[in-house]
Amino acid sequence: MSRTRTAFLAALALVAGTAGAAVAAIPPDAGAVAAVPCTVEYKVQNQWDTGFTTSVTVTNNSAAKSSWAVKWSYAGNQKVASGWNAKFSQSGAAVTAANEGYNGTLGTGASVSFGFNGTYSGTNALPTAFTLDGVTCNVDGGTDPTDPTDPTDPGTGSRVDNPYAGAKVYVNPEWKAKAAAETGGSRIANQPTGVWLDRIAAINGVNGGMGLRAHLDAALAQKGSDQLVVQLVIYNLPGRDCAALASNGELGPTEIDKYKTQYIDPIAAILKDTKYAGLRIVTTVEIDSLPNLVTNVSPRATATPNCDTMKANGNYVKGVGYALNKLGDVPNVYNYVDAGHHGWLGWDDNFAPSAALFKEAASAEGATVADVHGFIVNTANYSATKEAYFTVNDSVNGASVRTSKWIDWNRYVDEQSYAQAMRNQLVSIGFPSGIGMLIDTSRNGWGGTARPTAAGPTTSVDTYVDGGRYDRRIHLGNWCNQSGAGLGERPQAAPAAGIDAYVWMKPPGESDGSSTAIANDEGKGFDRMCDPTYTGNPRNNNNMSGALANAPLSGHWFSAQFQELMKNAYPAL
Numbered sequence: 001m002s003r004t005r006t007a008f009l010a011a012l013a014l015v016a017g018t019a020g021a022a023v024a025a026i027p028p029d030a031g032a033v034a035a036v037p038c039t040v041e042y043k044v045q046n047q048w049d050t051g052f053t054t055s056v057t058v059t060n061n062s063a064a065k066s067s068w069a070v071k072w073s074y075a076g077n078q079k080v081a082s083g084w085n086a087k088f089s090q091s092g093a094a095v096t097a098a099n100e101g102y103n104g105t106l107g108t109g110a111s112v113s114f115g116f117n118g119t120y121s122g123t124n125a126l127p128t129a130f131t132l133d134g135v136t137c138n139v140d141g142g143t144d145p146t147d148p149t150d151p152t153d154p155g156t157g158s159r160v161d162n163p164y165a166g167a168k169v170y171v172n173p174e175w176k177a178k179a180a181a182e183t184g185g186s187r188i189a190n191q192p193t194g195v196w197l198d199r200i201a202a203i204n205g206v207n208g209g210m211g212l213r214a215h216l217d218a219a220l221a222q223k224g225s226d227q228l229v230v231q232l233v234i235y236n237l238p239g240r241d242c243a244a245l246a247s248n249g250e251l252g253p254t255e256i257d258k259y260k261t262q263y264i265d266p267i268a269a270i271l272k273d274t275k276y277a278g279l280r281i282v283t284t285v286e287i288d289s290l291p292n293l294v295t296n297v298s299p300r301a302t303a304t305p306n307c308d309t310m311k312a313n314g315n316y317v318k319g320v321g322y323a324l325n326k327l328g329d330v331p332n333v334y335n336y337v338d339a340g341h342h343g344w345l346g347w348d349d350n351f352a353p354s355a356a357l358f359k360e361a362a363s364a365e366g367a368t369v370a371d372v373h374g375f376i377v378n379t380a381n382y383s384a385t386k387e388a389y390f391t392v393n394d395s396v397n398g399a400s401v402r403t404s405k406w407i408d409w410n411r412y413v414d415e416q417s418y419a420q421a422m423r424n425q426l427v428s429i430g431f432p433s434g435i436g437m438l439i440d441t442s443r444n445g446w447g448g449t450a451r452p453t454a455a456g457p458t459t460s461v462d463t464y465v466d467g468g469r470y471d472r473r474i475h476l477g478n479w480c481n482q483s484g485a486g487l488g489e490r491p492q493a494a495p496a497a498g499i500d501a502y503v504w505m506k507p508p509g510e511s512d513g514s515s516t517a518i519a520n521d522e523g524k525g526f527d528r529m530c531d532p533t534y535t536g537n538p539r540n541n542n543n544m545s546g547a548l549a550n551a552p553l554s555g556h557w558f559s560a561q562f563q564e565l566m567k568n569a570y571p572a573l
Contacts, residue, residue, distance in 0.1 A: 083116030245525030246513025321364025328371030343476030389468030436500030441488030447570030477540030486568025
C-alpha cells in the first residue's frame with residue numbers, strides 16, 4: 001500500500017532561560033505561528049506488511065551548523081534497516097541520524113534531507129517528537145501550554161484526543177439570526193451548528209452569504225482566549241447521495257477531478273492558513289455516500305442505478321480518500337467520516353461490510369487511517385440517541401424483540417449503542433484505538449405529548465416496542481422532514497464512553513428536501529420521500545413517508561419545521 005503521511009507542521013520556539021526550558025508564547029491576537037528553531041518533515045512514502053520507506057527533511061532556523069544530529073523515538077518495534085544521506089544508529093526505540101562528511105554544513109534557513117528503509121510488525125505509528133542537536137523540533141502543530149491559540153495537546157506535539165473537551169464551539173451567525181427571528185427561537189439561537197460547504201460556491205459564499213474565510217474569521221472573534229471548535233460539513237462528492245434525489249449535488253458522477261481541484265484543494269488551502277492555526281477545525285466528511293455503496297447497490301432490492309454507477313467508478317471512495325488526505329495534512333483539522341446510523345447499517349449484512357468500506361476509503365488517494373480522527377452517526381437523521389424502555393436483548397412471551405416490525409432483526413435500537421459498537425468494529429480492523437464518535441442530536445429528541453413514560457404492554461413484541469419507543473417515525477427508513485420530531489440533547493463534550501460529543505451538525509430549521517418539485521440551480525431534485533402523500537418504497541418497506549408538508553428545497557429555511565422541533569424538544573426548552 002502506497003501512503004504519504006506528514007508528521008510535521010509548524011512548531012513553536014523552545015528557548016532556554018535561567019529557570020530552565022520554557023516555551024515561547026504567542027499573544028492571542030498574533031494570528032501566526034512563531035518562528036521555530038527547527039522543523040522536521042517525516043514522510044512514510046511507501047509501506048507494506050513488514051516494512052516501509054521514509055524520507056526526512058530537516059530545516060534549521062537557528063544559528064548555522066557545521067555538523068548535526070536528528071533524534072526521535074518509536075512507540076512500536078520499528079527498526080531502521082538501511083539508509084542514505086545520513087549515518088544511522090539505533091538503541092531500542094531511539095534513533096539517531098547524523099550527518100555524512102559531505103552534508104554537515106547546515107546554514108540558517110537551510111534544509112537537509114535523508115531517508116531510510118525500515119521494518120516493523122503490528123502498527124507503524126509515526127514518531128511524535130524530534131530534536132536537532134538536542135533542541136526540540138515540535139511536530140503535528142507543535143505545542144505551547146501557555147498559548148491559548150495552540151490547538152494541540154500540551155507535551156505531546158499532536159492533536160488532542162477529543163477536540164471538544166474544554167472547548168467552546170462556533171455559533172454560526174447566519175443560523176443564529178434565522179433562529180432568533182423565529183418566535184421562541186432565542187432560546188436556542190446560541191447553540192453551535194455545522195457550517196455546510198455543499199457546493200463549490202459555498203467556499204466563497206452564496207448570494208452574499210458568509211464564505212469559509214468569513215466563518216473562520218468570525219470563529220477567531222468568538223474564540224477569545226479560549227479553545228474553540230469550528231464544525232464544517234464537507235459535502236459535494238460527484239454523484240452525491242445516489243439514493244436520494246433531494247440531496248443530489250452539482251457534480252456529475254465522473255467529475256472527480258473537479259471535486260479535487262475546485263472543491264477540496266481550495267478548502268484545504270484556506271484551512272492551512274496559519275491565521276487559523278489556533279482553531280480546532282472538525283470536518284464531517286461526506287455524509288450520504290459510502291453507506292450507499294453497501295445498501296443501495298445491485299443485487300439488493302433497494303439498489304438504484306446511480307448507486308451502481310458510483311460503486312463501479314469508485315469516485316466515492318476516491319473522493320473521500322482524497323479529502324481525508326488533503327485535510328488530514330492540516331495539523332489542527334480533525335476528520336470525522338460519516339458512518340450512517342443504526343437504522344441504515346445496524347443489520348448484520350450491512351455493519352461489518354460498511355466498516356471495511358470505510359477503511360478502504362481511508363486508505364485511498366494517499367490517505368491512511370491516521371487521517372481519520374473519528375466517525376459521525378445520525379447526521380441530519382432522527383434516530384433516538386438512547387431508548388430507555390427496551391433493549392435489543394429483551395423478549396416478550398419467548399419472542400425476541402428483534403422479530404418486531406420496528407426493529408426488524410436489527411442488532412441495535414438506538415444511536416449510542418450503534419456508535420459504540422461501530423467504533424469497536426473499526427478499531428478491530430485497523431483504525432487507531434483513540435478514534436472517537438460524534439452523534440448528531442439536532443433533531444432526535446422526540447419529546448412532546450407523544451413521548452412514552454414507561455415500557456409498552458407485553459401483549460406482543462410489537463406492542464412492547466411500539467408502546468415504549470421514543471422514536472415515533474412510521475419506519476426507520478423515513479428521513480425527510482419528519483413529523484413529530486424534536487430537538488435532541490444539547491451539544492456537549494464526552495457524554496459517554498467512546499463518544500467525543502453530541503453535536504448539532506444539521507442546523508435545526510433547514511429542510512431535508514422539498515415536498516413538491518421546485519426548479520433550482522443547486523442540482524437538487526425532488527424525492528418522493530419528502531412528499532407527505534408518498535406511500536413508500538423498499539427502503540422504508542413501502543410505508544408512508546411521514547414528511548411534513550410545504551417544505552422548501554434542502555438546506556433552505558423551513559419555519560414550520562423549526563417550530564415543531566422546538567415544541568417537541570427533549571429535554572424540553
